[in-house]
Amino acid sequence: MTDLLLRDARLWGSATATDLLIRDGVVAATGPGLHPGGAPVEDLRGKLLVPGFVDAHAHVDKTLWGGPWVPHDAPPGLAGKIRNGVERRAELGIPSAGYMTALLERMVADGTTHVRSHVDIDPAVGLKGVEALREALAGMDGRITAELVAFPQTGVLISPGTAELMDAALAEGVELVGGIDPAGLDGDPVRHLDLVFGLADKHGAGVDIHLHDGGPLGGWQYDLIIERTKALGLAGKVTISHGYALGELPLAEQDRLIDGLSSAGVSLATVAPASAAPLPLVRLREAGVPVGAGNDGVRDLWSPYGTGDMLERALFLAQRSRFVRDEELEHALEITTYGGAKLAGRRAGFTPGAPADFVALDTRTPAEAVCLRPTRSLVVKSGRIVARDGQLC
Amino acid sequence: MTDLLLRDARLWGSATATDLLIRDGVVAATGPGLHPGGAPVEDLRGKLLVPGFVDAHAHVDKTLWGGPWVPHDAPPGLAGKIRNGVERRAELGIPSAGYMTALLERMVADGTTHVRSHVDIDPAVGLKGVEALREALAGMDGRITAELVAFPQTGVLISPGTAELMDAALAEGVELVGGIDPAGLDGDPVRHLDLVFGLADKHGAGVDIHLHDGGPLGGWQYDLIIERTKALGLAGKVTISHGYALGELPLAEQDRLIDGLSSAGVSLATVAPASAAPLPLVRLREAGVPVGAGNDGVRDLWSPYGTGDMLERALFLAQRSRFVRDEELEHALEITTYGGAKLAGRRAGFTPGAPADFVALDTRTPAEAVCLRPTRSLVVKSGRIVARDGQLC
Numbered sequence: 190m191t192d193l194l195l196r197d198a199r200l201w202g203s204a205t206a207t208d209l210l211i212r213d214g215v216v217a218a219t220g221p222g223l224h225p226g227g228a229p230v231e232d233l234r235g236k237l238l239v240p241g242f243v244d245a246h247a248h249v250d251k252t253l254w255g256g257p258w259v260p261h262d263a264p265p266g267l268a269g270k271i272r273n274g275v276e277r278r279a280e281l282g283i284p285s286a287g288y289m290t291a292l293l294e295r296m297v298a299d300g301t302t303h304v305r306s307h308v309d310i311d312p313a314v315g316l317k318g319v320e321a322l323r324e325a326l327a328g329m330d331g332r333i334t335a336e337l338v339a340f341p342q343t344g345v346l347i348s349p350g351t352a353e354l355m356d357a358a359l360a361e362g363v364e365l366v367g368g369i370d371p372a373g374l375d376g377d378p379v380r381h382l383d384l385v386f387g388l389a390d391k392h393g394a395g396v397d398i399h400l401h402d403g404g405p406l407g408g409w410q411y412d413l414i415i416e417r418t419k420a421l422g423l424a425g426k427v428t429i430s431h432g433y434a435l436g437e438l439p440l441a442e443q444d445r446l447i448d449g450l451s452s453a454g455v456s457l458a459t460v461a462p463a464s465a466a467p468l469p470l471v472r473l474r475e476a477g478v479p480v481g482a483g484n485d486g487v488r489d490l491w492s493p494y495g496t497g498d499m500l501e502r503a504l505f506l507a508q509r510s511r512f513v514r515d516e517e518l519e520h521a522l523e524i525t526t527y528g529g530a531k532l533a534g535r536r537a538g539f540t541p542g543a544p545a546d547f548v549a550l551d552t553r554t555p556a557e558a559v560c561l562r563p564t565r566s567l568v569v570k571s572g573r574i575v576a577r578d579g580q581l582c
Numbered sequence: 583m584t585d586l587l588l589r590d591a592r593l594w595g596s597a598t599a600t601d602l603l604i605r606d607g608v609v610a611a612t613g614p615g616l617h618p619g620g621a622p623v624e625d626l627r628g629k630l631l632v633p634g635f636v637d638a639h640a641h642v643d644k645t646l647w648g649g650p651w652v653p654h655d656a657p658p659g660l661a662g663k664i665r666n667g668v669e670r671r672a673e674l675g676i677p678s679a680g681y682m683t684a685l686l687e688r689m690v691a692d693g694t695t696h697v698r699s700h701v702d703i704d705p706a707v708g709l710k711g712v713e714a715l716r717e718a719l720a721g722m723d724g725r726i727t728a729e730l731v732a733f734p735q736t737g738v739l740i741s742p743g744t745a746e747l748m749d750a751a752l753a754e755g756v757e758l759v760g761g762i763d764p765a766g767l768d769g770d771p772v773r774h775l776d777l778v779f780g781l782a783d784k785h786g787a788g789v790d791i792h793l794h795d796g797g798p799l800g801g802w803q804y805d806l807i808i809e810r811t812k813a814l815g816l817a818g819k820v821t822i823s824h825g826y827a828l829g830e831l832p833l834a835e836q837d838r839l840i841d842g843l844s845s846a847g848v849s850l851a852t853v854a855p856a857s858a859a860p861l862p863l864v865r866l867r868e869a870g871v872p873v874g875a876g877n878d879g880v881r882d883l884w885s886p887y888g889t890g891d892m893l894e895r896a897l898f899l900a901q902r903s904r905f906v907r908d909e910e911l912e913h914a915l916e917i918t919t920y921g922g923a924k925l926a927g928r929r930a931g932f933t934p935g936a937p938a939d940f941v942a943l944d945t946r947t948p949a950e951a952v953c954l955r956p957t958r959s960l961v962v963k964s965g966r967i968v969a970r971d972g973q974l975c
Contacts, residue, residue: 258946260908463856463901493906493953494897504887508856513886515653553651560886 191572192228193545198238200539201522201555206235211545214571219539231574233549236566237558239522240537241302241546242499243529246430246458246483249306249325249335250284250318253488254497255291261493267374267401271343274490275313283490284309284318289325292487296497297332298576300548300565304333305397305458305483305533307340307367307430310358312350319358332575336533338397340367344375345384352384359392368398371410378410386417395426395534397458400434407434408442415449424454428481428532432457436466443469451476456532459524460485461506470510470520481529482506482521499525500562507559518556545572584965585621586938591631593932594915594948599628604938607964612932624967626942629959630951632915633930634695634939635892636922639823639851639876642699642718642728643677643711646881647890648684654886660767660794664736667883668706676883677702677711682718685880689890690725691969693941693958697726698790698851698876698926700733700760700823703751705743712751725968729926731790733760737768738777745777752785761791764803771803779810788819788927790851793827800827801835808842817847821874821925825850829859836862844869849925852917853878854899863903863913874922875899892918893955900952911949938965 195209200219208223209216251274253259259281263273278284296304308318319337326335339358341351345368359366368385371378382398389396398414400407411434418427429450435443435457447469450457456479459468473480482502487495506512507521530537536544549567552558568576575582588602593612601616602609644667646652652674656666671677689697701711712730719728732751734744738761752759761778764771775791782789791807793800804822811820822843828836828850840862843850849872852861866873875895880888899905900914923930929937942960945951961969968975 258950260947260949261906263906463898464904488953493908493911493949494901496954505856508887511857513654513656515886518886554653556653556886557651560881561889 193569193572193574194223194225194228194230195238195547195569196230196232197235198233198549199235201237201239209238209539211569211572215545216539216541216543218541231567233567236549237552237555238547238549239555240526240530241548241568241570242300242525243481243533243535244296244301244304244483244497244499245481245529245532246460246485247304247306248486248489248491249289249292249304250308250322251486251489251491252288252292253281253283254288254295256281256285256288259490263490267370270491275311275343277490278314281490284314284321286321286324286328289322290328292497293325293329293333294581297329297568297570298565298579298581299496299498299500300568300576301497301499302333302546302568302570303530303533303535304335305338305365306335307338307397308363309342310339310351310354311341311343311348312354315354316358316361319361319363331573332570332581336364338365338367339363341369344369345381346375346377352388355388359388359394363394365395365397366392368396370400370402371398371413372406373402378413382413382417386421389423389426390421395428396423397428397430399430400432403434404437407432408438408446411435411446412449415453415455418453418455425534427454428456428458430458431460432468433465436468443472447472447476447478450478456480458483458532459506461502461509463505463509467509470524474520479528479531480524481532482524498562500558503559504562515554515556518559522555522559546570586962586965586967587616587618587621587623588631588940588962589623589625590628591626591942592628594630594632602631602932604962604965608938609932609934609936611934624960626960629942630945630948631940631942632948633919633923634941634961634963635693635918636874636926636928637689637694637697637876637890637892638874638922638925639853639878640697640699641879641882641884642682642685642697643701643715644879644882644884645681645685646674646676647681647688649674649678649681652883656883660763663884668704668736670883671707674883677707677714679714679717679721682715683721685890686718686722686726687974690722690961690963691958691972691974692889692891692893693961693969694890694892695726695939695961695963696923696926696928697728698731698758699728700731700790701756702735703732703744703747704734704736704741705747708747709751709754712754712756724966725963725974729757731758731760732756734762737762738774739768739770745781748781752781752787756787758788758790759785761789763793763795764791764806765799766795771806775806775810779814782816782819783814788821789816790821790823792823793825796827797830800825801831801839804828804839805842808846808848811846811848818927820846820848821851822848823851824853825861826858829861836865840865840869840871843871849873851876851925852899854895854902856898856902860902863917867913872921872924873917874925875917876922891955893951896952897955908947908949911952915948915952939963
């Protein structure tokens with residue numbers, strides 16, 4: 190593990206710069222004039238230091254990053270995109286450890302130090318996505334950590350054989366079990382969720398469920414997820430991804446669900462899309478519900494967009510939520526750092542023992558960083574310098 | 583005026599690269615193997631060449647670009663923002679030719695070759711904004727062209743003395759007369775519009791009216807503007823900025839208004855905000871209504887956001903309109919180039935006689951450029967190289 194002294198760093202939340210000493214990949218101490226004790230010294234000259242970005246909702250396995258420009262031609266709607274994704278996968282060589290590596294390298298260069306990636310599992314692709322992503326991550330040699338979600342993109346009940354593959358993936362160490370629109374896509378929310386939570390219970394895995402279903406249909410499934418989380422004692426291990434419904438429901442119903450999420454220990458992951466109701470981020474924070482953000486698919490058969498940059502995602506999140514004040518812009522930055530870490534059950538920050546995952550930014554204020562997205566001056570993962578001035582080390 | 587030969591340029595719309603010869607600041611010829619005839623030669627090595635970006639809706643006079651980070655503290659709502667903008671202006675040294683210059687330089691480095699900037703005119707600031715922006719533009723020494731709008735940010739009828747100042751600004755050569763929410767802010771749409779169009783008629787000026795008023799109230803004011811444009815024969819010289827109402831109305835009403843815009847020769851300018859209904863861009867194009875895009879205020883008392891980059895604005899526009907196919911992404915790029923030029927009554931493109939305003943992009947396709955926003959490899963204004971690799975020349 191790595192030692193490092195970050196000299197003259199403006200720790201986010203402090204007005205003045207100080208030193209931060211890293212021992213064995215975690216924070217050892219902060220304070221002025223620390224002695225490096227043999228550790229290499231990196232002088233940040235007053236730059237802002239924030240925790241490493243956590244991409245809390247990615248689909249690294251599907252990316253075409255670093256590959257050809259593939260014009261988007263999926264039919265509209267969820268079902269059409271699923272079908273298109275499956276049909277064109279082989280032709281384009283997806284899943285590809287090479288494309289995944291290219292994207293992971295870009296993510297690290299832009300300051301992402303941990304990623305939760307959903308990985309498609311279905312009878313056609315089997316566990317190839319998991320294997321390729323494991324290969325790509327091994328090649329990253331610790332520059333980024335990851336947790337995978339065994340994700341039934343094509344449904345579970347409507348896609349025979351998928352549940353068994355998810356079971357196998359979890360047995361092989363995949364950290365979380367996924368789900369998708371238990372009602373809207375899979376057609377039987379109670380059986381879908383019982384199956385998903387049953388797999389989590391069996392393997393001691395976390396849960397992360399894609400929920401695009403809107404309005405009352407989505408809200409009702411929030412209740413089903415909250416209920417199962419409580420029943421199985423999975424507080425802190427369950428995430429609802431997207432969950433657009435929450436932002437669409439009447440305020441009183443939102444408050445009821447937020448209370449439910451809070452009491453059950455369920456977190457939310459958002460990708461802040463341009464055309465869906467934003468989550469009620471301020472009320473979620475007041476209720477202590479962890480919220481993380483992610484880049485979703487990056488240049489894949491689902492979308493031509495994306496760069497993997499979480500600071501850009503913070504901008505989208507802030508703009509979509511009409512955030513303009515400094516404390517609001519910092520809230521967006523918190524979601525992409527502390528929020529994602531909490532969702533993933535990781536520590537973050539500057540207290541001793543926290544993982545030494547940091548990004549140094551040449552900016553006057555955290556709010557300004559969200560608006561301008563400066564090049565990442567330095568990225569540190571587990572105490573090791575992994576990128577400098579936007580370039581991988 | 584400047585001569586230049588652009589060698590091996592992929593002209594947007596062509597599959598293969600060719601040469602483009604510039605004489606006296608305009609396109610002289612395109613074709614393979616052109617002889618420079620004494621002109622300097624710039625080898626683009628197959629890079630994509632697109633017309634220079636036109637920022638069709640800017641408020642350069644209000645910017646704090648290059649100045650301190652000023653936390654946003656305006657009260658919500660249009661009236662609160664207007665009051666805040668007026669109250670804090672003097673304290674921050676706005677309008678400032680220095681800040682304007684800093685922003686204009688950034689805009690040029692990012693490929694904007696023409697800008698339409700609204701400039702606040704009110705009894706307190708008088709014509710200082712116009713004078714400062716003229717000073718900043720003079721300092722740009724032709725690297726960017728501009729047209730100004732005499733903009734009554736604080737209203738006309740409710741702000742006595744403003745109309746006289748707008749009259750004076752137009753007499754001194756300001757190109758367009760502005761207006762703002764004739765009903766919602768100024769309280770008397772008929773008198774407001776009669777006054778604005780009267781000034782346009784008196785000075786032979788164009789018209790560009792901010793219209794935030796939504797739904798039927800905004801739609802009705804579209805009708806008033808269309809009616810006056812026809813009555814005064816101002817086809818091609820009138821723009822509605824923002825015009826959110828159009829995207830909010832029922833489809834049949836949208837179609838009726840689009841027909842009206844088309845027959846009157848009224849154009850639209852949008853800033854593609856994250857939280858307003860997008861304009862029906864495809865139907866507007868089918869009807870031949872020119873649509874331009876702009877960055878609106880860039881880091882000012884109205885908003886902490888913005889960088890002045892029109893390629894980023896094309897991304898926001900595309901995402902907000904749920905554009906994903908290549909032809910849709912190119913539509914967003916068209917709006918930021920050809921669309922803005924048409925709105926401003928300027929030629930654009932590669933045909934002989936067109937202004938030699940171009941941006942070279944290191945990208946495989948125009949669609950990819952919208953998604954990835956590469957550094958501008960070369961920016962040419964009136965045949966002169968004004969920026970290279972994102973840096974002003």
